[in-house]
Amino acid sequence: MLESRRFVIIGFIALVGVIYLLRLFYLQVLDESYSIESSSNSIKRVTEIPFRGQIYDRYGKLIVYNTPVYDLLVTPYKVRMDDTLRFCQVLGIQRRDFDSLMSAASAYSRVKPSLFLRQLSKEDFASIQDIMVDYSGFEFAKSSLRTYTAPTLANTLGYVSEITKGQLDKQEEPYYRQGDYIGQSGVERIYENELRGKRGTKFVMQNVAGVYKGPWKNGELDTMAVAGENLYTGLDLEVQQYADSLMLNKVGSVVAIEPKTGQIISMVSAPTYDPNSLASRYFSKNFAALARNPYKPLFNRPVMASYRPGSTFKLIQALIGLQEGVITPGSGFTHANCPVGCHNHPATSTVALGVTHSCNPYFYNVFRRLIYKNNIKNTFKASAVGLDAWHDDIAKFGIGQRLGIDLPSEYKGNLPDKKYYDRFYGEYRWKFSNIYSLSIGEGELLITPLKMANVAAIIANRGYFYTPHVIHGVGDKKSVKPEFLEKHETGVEPHNFEPVIEGMIGAVEAGTARRSRVEGISIAGKTGTSQNKRGDDHSIFIAFAPVDDPKIAIAVFVENAGAGGSAAAPIANLIIEKYLSRKVTNKALEERMMKLDLMSKVVLPTTKKPGETETKKKAEEVKKPTGDPNDPANRLPGAPHPANPAAMRKPVTAILPKQSQQKAL
């Protein structure tokens, strides 16, 4: 009887065997969570960072490239050191530094390598490598630094730095990890995906303490890093540096565009800084200094600073006037019955003369006709309808719109329409007499230097533009983004440009910009004087040349330099000459402009209101409801309000006459 129990026993043993086999089958075959990639802790993925793409200028000259640098790593438990003093000497560190670096490394891990010295140059590396045979426990890791052939274009190119916590959290697909480098501004940021290349992956084995134990499967699954794509710009490095030197000791912008393509030839944001200073191991120190600088060198003025266009806006008024048929090329206006003042100049009996002499009453009348063109009896309603029609025409020039340049944080500017004034006054409670400041480019208009350079390009092209862009070719194929090949029409017919261009030629030959004309090059230009509350007027000049076959369109803004003809026009014309003939004849003017120091005239905000950010204020200010056409955005670009509220409460009437006098230059 008991013998039959053996079947129970064998059955039990077999049952255990079956249960174990099922469990093993589940663990090893069915359950994917133990597959090597997802749960292995002995296989470590090591990411290889590729070189970023290089950036070239329009003639193929290198602007940005990578320099290999070497991080020195130390594995404390391997360190054997006989002559610490010599070691410190070669590395150029103090014995004290050595001790603290070593103890920091030991505190992190005795068996894993940790950073000892960061970003040693190739020269340092060469000299150190020789003596390293005598010291064990140290190894080099290669990395790279952005390097710039010339100390220019800092804001356009942007900088690269370690990814921030916020950026890490915000990324849509988890590509970046802590410690990765990412383009933070300018071209580096916009073209981050093209520039960064493809990371390589290596699988290596490590033991439980994290110590490297050789490649996994002899590197079968490893992938190579692929360098980022090169970028080709339309920038002219020589002209750029020349423009930099002219803008030295000034606050302002230069934007030069090739009208036929929309390529940016030069883009100066003054004051600037050496981009190499943010591509070194002293990044944080240098960046903090730049961020603290009251002149805001990190602020990319050509696309972010807002100004009133001043008289340069009259060009658009004239073009719209001609296109809409409210004036003819032969229309003339006098100063009679006009609330805006003017200066003494010959009679403005044609559009061309009106432009040449920048006659305020002339464009007051043009604007008046544009607004009241619709024949509606009620002037309130007529103004509302007229303004919206005018708004749509102007918007085609890119005013109040984002142009879509390949640079971050492009400021939209402001082009008021009916809704805009309705918010201030109420619907049909305002009319032409409330908004006439727009006629001469003042009031609520806000533009950026880029937009005005684009306006110059539109006039040069006689009616159309291509979106201004820095990069016109990506990668070996030099592929162009399709949006940069799209022609934008303004709706103004080519023949309507001729009287305006004639007036611009006159301005340079005999008008407001006559002092800076260039022998042998036909330049069409227009000065502007941008009113602002902080110090002297801003000097503006937009131009293109040569008139018959425009190769360059330019806008120059110099803050607090006074009238357009005083600083902006000479600088613009010198740059045009440099670009077109590669040399400058008027050496005296060149020297005078280079030496011109306006920094003392720039009024800096003295204190900041605590707890308020700059951007918040900017947003508030643009929306600020005010009945006075002169009030909004009277400020230094990018600067916070002055703490002095009295400046804001200054009676408008006190400014108006002065403004009307000065502004027509």
Next chain:
Amino acid sequence: MAESKPITKNVDWMVVLIYIACLMIGWLNIYAAVYNPETQTSMFDLSNNAGKQLMWIGTAALLIICILVIDYKFYETFSFVIYAVVIFLLVVVLFAGSNINGSRSWIKLGGISLQPAEFSKLAVSLAISKYLSDPAISLNRKLKDYYPIMGILALPAFLILLSNETGSMLVFASFAIVLYREGMPGFIPAIGIIGAALLIITLLFVKWYIAGAIIVIAGLVIWLMPVMTRRRGGLWATIIVAFAMIGIVFGVDFFMNNVLQKHQRGRIMVLLDPDSDPRGIGWNVIQSKIAIGSGGITGKGFLQGTQTKFDFVPEQSTDFIFCTVGEEHGFLGTAVVVFLFIALISRLVVLAERQRSRFARVYGYCVAGIIFFHFLVNVGMTIGLMPVIGIPLPFFSYGGSSLWSFSVLLFIFLKIDAQRPFTLSRG
């Protein structure tokens, strides 16, 4: 004389072949476990565990030859003497033992360390077999016949417990199989198994659900019970059993919190949820499951394992050697090992059943039971079905004492079995 016939003719070659296969597979996996791609050493190098294991295998072969040469009656005759010697060693080790991993259980003789606890299995097996060889002993009738068995088991168990080798002590549970075969009422192991199952179920599910389920099952049993059985007390028996089970379910909390020590409780909790303590007790279980699970169907290949190298799985060449098999040879490898063990144990049961003497049969069951218990706990622990108890996998794990003791245990039985045609039945 019949006994002059060569032993090779009568020895059970199937068991010998499985034994050799286990040794070889074990040895290769020990080499894989200690293999370091950076500093490669030969598998014959005595400085690593694989080389040493080869040495142990060689000496085990010498021992086996001795066992086969010694007259088979020796073991039965000297059973109690061997038992006494081992008990003496267990006492000695308490006072003179060297401390390894927190347990004073090793005797150092020159360069060799021996663990008397490993040999206590052999001693207890022989002693129980000898005791049960008396045909007057009946396990299903007389309670007093259990007392000597309890004594034989309790003495070494107590000594082993004192030297802090709980794992080796638990092996004595395997003698339940022998006692069951020899007449112990079936409900005793059944209660043990049901109790353990209830313990685990209670920790996994809500207690009231389990109680409800037990009542429902009890109701079904009573309903399906033949009327006669019910009338004869089956009704009350079922009700009492059901209430006893519910009592266990609610007693588990008390048992877990008040009876078990902290680390023992931890080992049971980790079994249920390894992630509850991933860096502590759970570490071994998680790493072990990762190693085995990452092997897939065919494994990563010999010496290609990654989890079992670089010290992720602790005790790789000893208690967790099965991980190396799982990682490098995958499901095919582990299935082969499981089949080898099941085949070996089943064969031993079959051999035990054909013995003519009760001594030989009981001893055969002891051998089968001990190997089965080691297999059950060791493999179960690596795949997360058993709590982590540090006992070796027979013939696979690195270690001289365990290899010697299992070899001696097994081959004494083979020697006795080989003499079977010439022995007379006595029980």
